[in-house]
Amino acid sequence: MKFVMRYASLTIVAIGVGVWLLLTVFVLVSLLPWFPRTPTQWVVVVLLGVPFLAGAEYLGDRLLSPALSSKLSSQRFSWLRLLYLLAAMLVFLAIVLACASVLGVLLR
Numbered sequence: 761m762k763f764v765m766r767y768a769s770l771t772i773v774a775i776g777v778g779v780w781l782l783l784t785v786f787v788l789v790s791l792l793p794w795f796p797r798t799p800t801q802w803v804v805v806v807l808l809g810v811p812f813l814a815g816a817e818y819l820g821d822r823l824l825s826p827a828l829s830s831k832l833s834s835q836r837f838s839w840l841r842l843l844y845l846l847a848a849m850l851v852f853l854a855i856v857l858a859c860a861s862v863l864g865v866l867l868r
Contacts, residue, residue, distance in 0.1 A: 783810045800867045804860050812856050816849070823848055 787809035788795065796802045822828065823845050832841045 780810060781806075783813075787813050800864050803867055804863050808856075808859060808863065812859075816852060819848060819852055820845070 784806050787805060790813065791805070791809075796805050829838075829841055832838060832844060
């Protein structure tokens with residue numbers, strides 16, 4: 761009975777790793793001209809690429825939602841909305857770069 765249980769959990773882990781690697785390929789495609797060159801860069805992309813890409817997608821989706829857009833401005837094009845999105849993405853980029861540099865220092 762324990763052998764069947766271990767085999768099932770191993771299958772779940774293998775599927776999870778496979779999905780993670782598939783999503784990492786999508787991250788690499790989005791970084792297309794800039795591939796990682798060093799082992800540290802590869803580790804950072806594999807470990808942090810998927811969560812950060814998902815975070816950027818979520819943040820962009822939330823900031824560009826109709827509910828928030830109507831609160832900021834009722835116009836079709838709004839500089840305020842654009843500046844709000846730019847500021848949020850710059851903060852997110854700073855967090856991403858800080859995490860990547862900390863992980864890079866820890867892997868040396």
